[in-house]
Amino acid sequence: MIRVQGLFKEFDDPRSGVFRALDDVTFEVRPGEIYGLLGPNGAGKTTCLRILSTVLRPTRGLVEVDGINVVRNPEGVRSRIGFMSCNTGIYDRMTAWEMVEYYGRLYGIPEEKLQARITEIFNVLQMNDIRDRLGGKMSTGMKQKVSIARTIVHDPPVIIFDEPTSGLDVLVARAVLQAVSSLRDQGKCIIFSTHIMREVEKLCNRIGIIHRGKILAEGTLPELADKYQQPDVEELFFDLIQRREEEVRNSGANSEA
């Protein structure tokens, strides 16, 4: 469903010329599974997911979502994905219903089908009491619900969550995670980025640990624990990152020498 192969992304950096945010990233996500992208801040998670959502263009490499190339047909990709992140805000001067309806229309869903779909989503997510509330007057939890409703209004086969729980309180974060897992149960192909280990342990079928634009390790949790002989994800994570840091330092020293 999601196929990423040899993906590079470079930015023009006023300080050091070129900054390589993604360095030969390769992974694959299948329907009905949640792929966790685990990494510290600035590891390249958001860049990677933004490329998947066609907002950024890859410098090099192959990226396919649902069999469609993100460079050749970005509009096609966008209509097949749902994307939600802590950056995807909602409009202050629109009600919950209008917001979801607006996006539904942008996705080109026929009007009757759209109304039925929104009603269904509002029932499932228990949003009927905020139906006519303006975005500016909502609590963070309500906003997050609207965001989720907006993400899934067109019933996309692929859903991308970029740190969806960052900045949320425990209750709201839990609700979001529940929504994610129920989407997986519907057979969606989900990619989920976070820097919180517990979320990964709870949700993800497979994880990729990313740091400084490189995927350091990939596999199911038991596989990884087996391979690296670490008791839990947290230890594994720190161990991998430390090793990588040392590598970078050594190579830097070598090149200077």
Added chain:
Amino acid sequence: MSWKNIRLVFLREVRDQLRDRRTLFMITILPVLLYPMLGLGIVEMMLTFSEQPRVVVILNADDLPTSPALLDQSGIGEEWFENGAEETSKLRVLAERTPQAGNEEKSARRPRRGEKTDEELLAVAHQLAEKIETLHGLRPVADESMEATATPQPTSAESPESNTSSTISSTDKTAEAASTEAKLTAAQNDISQQFGTSGFQVLVIIPKGYRAAMEAMQREIQTSSSATTGVDAKAVATRVPPVLVVRNSADDKSMVAFGRVQKALQSWEDAVRKFSFEQAGLPKELQHPARLAWIEVALEEQVAASVWSKMFPALLVIMALTGAFYPAIDLGAGEKERGTMETLLISPAKRVELVLGKFATIMLFSTATALLNLLSMGLTGQQMSAVMSDGMANRVSLDFPGLAPLAWLVILLLPLSALFSALCLALATFARSTKEGQYYLTPLLMVVMGLTMFCLSPAVEMTPLYSVIPVVNVALLLKGLLLNSASSGNLVVYAIPVLISSIGYSMLALWWAIELYNSEDVLFREAEKFDIRMWFRQLLRTKDAVPALPEAGFCFILILMLQFVAMTYMKPDLTNGDPGLTMMRLIVIQQLTMIACPAVFMGMLLTTSLRATFRLRMPSITAMALGVGLAIVAHPLTVELSQFLVEHQVFPELPESARQVMGLMKTGDKPTWLLLLVFAVTPAICEELAFRGFILSGLARGGRLAIAVGISSMMFGIIHMIPQQAFNAALLGLVLGLLAIYSRSLFPAMAFHFCNNAIATFHAGEGGRIVADGVFFSRDPDGFLRYDAPLLILCAIAGTLMIMHMIKVVIRDQDAKRRGLVPDFRDLTKGEEVIA
């Protein structure tokens, strides 16, 4: 592109804006309420407003003639003012008279707090009068004439003493002032300062013995006109010493009071003249020998039109801009700030659709704001003029302009607000935050205001050139159409270029906005901390082979600034030596220091490879040949094009300085090698180093070559200042840029530049040798060599072929380069599928 999505975005944005109370307030409430309230306020102020009376001191008022009398009991007589008592009340006249019984208590006016008493005022006035008279060399003269009149003798007029005082005559005051200017400046400060603190605004000094002198003169005329000898006009006029009226032009209060006093004195003088003529028994007609009558043909609505023609264009432009700006910031930067931009970008709507939807929204608000403002202002003005002019003699009615001008207003508003909307949307998209967006308003508003103010000047009228300058074209056309709706037939012709160019500019701005929406680094720019030291160190440390884009821009600005500074300091001194040589020397210095130096220094400082920056590579022989060939075929085309444009008044004739340079080429007294060195070799090296070297290398770095060539040639045009030359340079700059990109070397461009300038030099100078055959060459009445259609067609074909060839090669190279950098996804995917 789907209209459905554009409509969706448009409807959402409009609803969003309408739900925003601030926007609604700015667009509807403010104009609808503000103007009537302002108008009401002004009316109120006018009603309660009374002008403070200004103080006029008249020294030695006793010496004024009694018939006709300038002063009455309260001050200057009402009959001397145009508006009678109304104006009298605005002047407080303090006339110095010798105390007489009965007059005593009247002059004792109690001063208000902080004001000087009459005695103090008179004391200061006397001091001032003394200083002024001494300064102007009047004192001793005044004394003599006083003596003369104290013991009146009929023969004193012919005495030699009086003749010395003839240097001052009332009609010759200015000439006198000029001759004593040196002395005047010495004491000027003192007098000016004392006058400023004196407490009065105008000082009138009646010289001693004024009345006696005037009466003597009148008697003289009477006797001499009755005699057959005639009047010795000069001898008579010199006898009356001048009345001095002192004012301070830098002080508004003084000027207002002076204006009144001057008018009163002039009408009084008319009366004196009339009286003298009657005394002398001269015919009445002599008083107004020219007999002038003034006739007004302006209709009431034309008066109104002239008021509106000044107000409406300015207001329309500014309101269309503000009306576009606030929604644009909200729709662009605001969306980024609130985090809804990314949400919107991942919807399947195309970027073009998003931009167009937003653009339509902004344009709607821009148009609405402008129209509502105009409507409200027009109605308020109409109402106000009706209220204010009640009972006034010269009624001014501000009736609303007719339907036809209003229709034009709406028609012209549309492209104008389209331009502003697109421009604002682009700027707002570029901004990281709403705050940053608002910073962009000030320069934009200032540029637009400047352009509008320029149009308000009555001397500025529509020309073909102005009809394609953004904002100016709409404002000028509107001004003309509102001014005389009846005779606007010839102006309507301009509507076509105005509309076409305005729409063109707005398309360009819209394209820019779409480009920005497609550019990921603009949409995801993070605000960075800016440290100037860090930045500078970084700038010097992390150099690249070729300059960065901002560095190229800075180089251009630097060159422009230097040129601007040079305009004042490098005026050729043409008075001594060989003016031609001086001018040529200046041209070379200017080229070297102000064009080549900045570019070369910046190149050495900021880049690692001068070779790459300045394209110092060996060109192919083909490229060099193309450079020379293109220059040869381009020359007749540019000559004829610019002649055509001048003949159709798109560009003004060359200014004097440019003609002088042209003259240098023509006179032929300079050796050919020198002319070539100055006009061809130097510019070819200097300008190419800067524009096709540093600047183009920096601009082309982003890989968008067409835009880089376009912008660099525009910059090249701008530094040529004179519109005609700027146009030529910009046009040739396109070819030069293409040559540089095509050959990857600066030398073909230099060859082109050299040949082009050299041919132009010979065209002005030695073109005379070519025989005008009437087919390829001909001459215009000035003997200027012109090119005929067959030659032009041949040149155009050859030029097009060469340019097409270069473009083809450049595109091929670009494709190859792109393929090398980024693998073609199609190929990759195919490979994948084969493996699978």
